[in-house]
Amino acid sequence: MTNYVGKSVKRIDAYEKVTGKAVYATDVATQAKNAVYMHALTSPYAHAKIKKLDLSKAEKAPGVVGIITGDEPGANWELFPKDAVLAQNNEVIWAGQIIALVAAETLEQAKDAIELIDIEYEVLPHVLTYWDAIKADTPSVIDPMFGKRNTASDRPMDEVKNRKSPNVVGSFKLDTGNVDEAMKTADVIIERDFYTGKKTASQLETPLAVCEYDPCGKLTIRSNGMGIHGVVKMGLSKMIGVPENKLRVLAPVSGGSFGARLACIMEVLVAMMARKVKRTVVYRLTREQQFTTAPSNWPVITKVKLGAKKDGTIVALDFYVGEEIGAAINNTYFTGRMAASGANPVYNWGEARIDAEAVTTNTVPAAEYRGLGVPESEFALENAISELADKLGMSQVEIRQKNFIKRDERDCVGEVVTSTGISKCLDAVANSIKVDEPSVQDGTVWKRGKGIAAGGKQNTPLGRAEVKINFNSDGTVTLLLSSDENGMGATTALKQMAAELLKMDIDNIEVLARDTDATPYDNYGASSRTTYTTGNAVKAAALDLVKNLREAVGREIGVHPMNIEIEGTKAIIKGYQKKEIEIASLFRPVNFFEQGNYGMMKGTPVVGYGVYCPAPVLQWGEDGRCDRQWNWYQFAATAVEVAVNEETGQVKVLKYACAADTGNPINPKLVEGQIEGGVMMAIGFAVTEDHYYDNNGKIWNANLGDYRIPTILDVPKADDTYSHICPDSLPDGPWGAKGMAESITIAPGPAIAEAIYQAVGVRVDSYPMTAEKVLKLIKEKKAKEAGK
Template identity: 60%
Template sequence: MEGLIGKSEIRIDAYDKVTGKGLYASDYVNQFPVLAHMKALRSPYAHAKIKKLDISKAKALDGVIYIMTGDEPGIDWDQYPKAAIIAKDETLWAGQMVALVCAETKEIAENAVELIKVDYEKLPAVLDYYAAINPNPVSVIDPEYETRPLGFSDRPGDRASNRVSPNVVGAFKMHAGDVPAAMEKAEVIVEGEFWTGKKTASPLECANAICRYDSDGGITMWSNGAGVHGVIKQGICRILGIKESMVRVIQPYMGGSFGSRLNPYVEIITALMCLRTKRTVSFQFNREEVFTGAPSNWPCITKVKLGAMKDGTIVANDYYLAEEIGACVNNTFFSGRLSSSGVIPVYRFPNLRMDTCAVATNTVPAAEYRGLGCPESEFGIECLVNQLADELGISPVEIRMKNIIDKGERDAHGELITSIGLKKCLQSVADAVKVEEEPEQDTGVWKKGRGCAVGGKQNTPLGRSEAEVWYNSDGSIQLFISCDENGMGATTALAQIAANEFHVPLSEIKVTKGDTAITPYDNYSASSRTTYNTGNAVKLACEDAIAKLKEEVARVYGLHPSKVEIRGRKAILSGSYIQEADIPSLFKPTSMFTQGNWGLQKGTPVVGHGLFCPAPIHQWDEKGLSDRVWNWFQYSAAAVEVAVNEETGQVKVLKIASSADTGNPINPKLVEVQIEGGVHMAIGFSINEEHIFNEDGKIANANFSDYRLPTILDMPTNENVHAFINPDPLPDGPHGAKGMAESITIPVGPAIAHAIYKAVGVRVTGYPMTAERILALINEKKAKEAAK
């Protein structure tokens, strides 16, 4: 049959999901006749001392099984410093757990929480970068930072040097060329300070876990968390000191993630409660807890200065990045270093001075969020590239075409670029929206503008991926994988790779996924690694099984394995009087009454194993340079047309085109809907979404009524949303494929910002670009014009 790579096959999980037959993790609450329920008491203050905690009345309530506090023994948080889920002596953010109740019913647990009495002493808090960066801040998040080991995150350069504040808790620098000298020679210089807000990934399914106490003293967990092996199981075993053989983790269907389920705090605390009570327990977050108890993104402050020649050639980039990491100092390696590295592989920067730091605040801890900080870190650069084009009288497309790095060149890190289709991406979106033409203006208060931007993101080396393939005696094929199916269709793409290798229809591949007792090791689905890592592992597993089949069939017919081709249930033979053999009929009988030496001696199933581990990276030198830092890079471009209301500041996105360099797409339709979903998400956080804090530092809009997620009414109509695929094959990707889910969100914000400038003449320096902020800029512009 024709190969399946590049075919838009229907998702293998489509029927389960559209009919409601598929079970998500939260559905498992109804699968247990007896189930204990957990409920948390959370701090109402961003920073407070716990003077007294009285759980006596709650403990006495009929139906209460166990109450856990910060004094709970048996938790080794050394691997996650300052990330203790339950506060002990003081709370570091509004929403941190102070106590955790386990009771016979959900209602009893909620009532017990109401009976817990806490005497707080409210303390000063730092809620943003500017307060935290003060040399003498009113709150120091991690006083032991200088002396405490950093655990698993420790890397050279993680220790912040030249700390201007005790809340600076991580640093990274990358210096290439001579920025001061290049700036002296530059004919045009543009610079600015930019900011992005704090936001929450909002999958439809809230964080949840169910943990069963097994008869042998082990535990079995059902969770919508990511990484059954590499995150959840290892996290539980490492923090709670449990043998890996005693922990089983199963991942049902996930109701989305966007990075929010990559930290196993829910699973660890649920496992501990299960072990304490020896009961099957359930911990189900509500929507407010997703905002206050689950990780947010990393808000950024960037200070950028670009030097260029009059023809638009960029000669220098002086770049400073500070990322707010919230109240848990456990991600300083990832923050700054990874998000800022997305800046590097996009443009030629012959002279680049990049200095980054992580800043702790009394806010909900920050962690992985779609794009891993790149939408935030690249916003300022893209805004300045557009400003540079405006000042030089060059189109925003032309200036990018002049400066975008080409395949075969080395970026500022010194790393060779082996796959980049960004110029094709940019041209396709620019043509679709007609960025280089002026839109027709209507009369009235709505003014139109068009803008574009590009983005890039690295793929982070995140360990090995494994896959297993079984070729059964009846010719059926099973694929065993442990990657996460966040909802993007990865399982279908991986099954397509397997079906392509065996030359069978997709329906012939039975997939078993996400069960640590059955499926082989994988780390987790993050940094757009699934197609690349797990896809390669699947391909290798198929090749291994096919090689074993060829060897056995060749032995039966006295042929060399090279004379055998496996096509589903058939073996095509060369150099034999039999041209085609039915493989299932060749399997050796296993009955004790059968004798003889015919058939496939290795029995059934024939098992193929694939292990893929990316090539090792090379450590940065003292300047942050290396010839291999990441596995590969993903790229995207966006162009938009917006309308801005001059009287209210409201922004409407009228048209949007987005394009991704995916390498060779395994399933083009899945890529297209990923692009459309990424655009929708990026419009939301560019225009609407942000945390609003009350006077106690608590998120005041921790619900879908006040936290403005975009609805269908905020999106352009279908005919005005364009998704393009502009592949440039990745040499070591499976069939040339690579991931693309994160880069889609990067260019949308700066494209909207430039379109706003084109519409009403105001430059936006941060997002979300709310109506209030845009109106303030318009009024400021009017006031300046009136004062002339």
């Protein structure tokens, strides 16, 4: 078999994982030699001055080898504000912020030494919500000394337009120009506010990093982070001043990411300590610290005003997005633009005005998380469209199909949407759940309803990917790459692409991955970019290898390369008496007694090299519009049937159908896995997950007992789930493929919200849609009806 693209090839890491032989970062930490272990002193307050910090007793404690604080010399914080990592200037700005790190011979000794640190606080007022943070008289969350420049976008914070509070630290605006006039022509207007709470990625393996130190000063880091080249190595070199040739980064098997591992914090801290104590350092966050110290996503406040004609044609959108980004200013402009972009690719709004702001609060800093704000913003938009359909007496499918952007049409930003399978996705899930047919009720307190929603998300046109392919002298092939593998099966899909182009048995290809001393550059695997960006680099490398093999074989046998074809391990000679030649037979042993050796020599592979860089963003106009804002868009739709207990408010998702536009899928089974996992995560987003705070501003549900991620008992049975692939080929994707994992999390939430409305007649306007919220709305509805 040599046709692999489009086939459900078995994952190349499946055996190691199911047999327990896969080496995770946890295993690396357990097996570390001559290691010391770090533990952190973290703030119990959301905002406080540190009046006293005495480390003397801790420094003398048994087993302690080193302590670092925010005053540690040698750090150049170019990529992250200092406050995102260690407390600065004797001030803490969120509960869980690291104040000091102790390294000791054992973890228990490090914990004991933390108890010996003498610290006194002066508790200061804190702000935990958007509504408090945007008040004009609210003190600045971020020290003004940090606040002159947004490090991610290099956009001066003082240029934020119409800043109403010192905590508004980033903004984005888009205006097509005629929203107010278009809104006047609307027959129906929907105007509502929405809120989505703060969530933690909750990977089963908590953040962990190991840094080895050798006597020559080289640091070797293994972590469950992301982006070994583009994030960790390049970031560390700048931040702690270590030359790139003194840094090696390797990625063990990852215990989950969902984007949240992109923040290069654990790696910075172990590297700083290893350089200080000249030992191998292990640092792992506790489960509680995963919630209180590691970055999480951001709550989003949205205000929607949507106008439409009687026939369902949308004529205008006025949309505000406010993000609570926690206690850091990194990425503020960029993330606001990303969240607001949820309004871009799916619908033709007629005229559109979008206003996004990033607002700091005394909570855990925000970072990348699956969907990067788009599921939150589209929760509002999809709910508004569902309500619009109900007001107009139209079906939920009809109103969406009427307003979808078609392939090669421009969105409200002005960018051409070159691939969209959203129409097919919507029809597929509608048919599976039969959303136009009312739910059958069973006469109990559990009332059933159905809902449907659609969604789309952009891909970020940043960075590049490089891939190298070696054709070895024994006829085997080695594929060298550095793209992240966080459990999604990307490495399998990339190997399939190489095998397809080389016309080679896939088992003849070995993958060497994620070692900065051996594998070529790749930025990172966030924004669903691996299939597209690294896939195109694999394609370029394979074509380059075929070209180089034709030339090498031609030189050896005296035939022009144009008369040679490469098929797996063989060279096919056209018009030559020997039709097929095993390429390995042409590699000659090295003769040590010849003065010059040339040609194909044993031990020296023929190499193919590929680089892919997406086209850059074009300059933005003053109105926020441009011809190229993103690479491409991914789309998905979901339909659900739920049951709502009208006496308790409890919501159960009974059935779901989800369809994804992946472009042409490289491995359909991997896509199905992403769909199933994404829907489960989205159910958690929508129904159960949130942060709750005590009076000191500390998260009190920072554990997997009180922070409720869905379990197998909370989701539909396998027989009641439907996964569909509805491809629309991406013109510049490898084999027409594109990423899809983030779009899956967009539509389930608003589909559940509409299903709740169909079941019990109440509209929930915030995540999570808990039993308490739903029951309150049911009681209010009954009281209003009784008042009539």
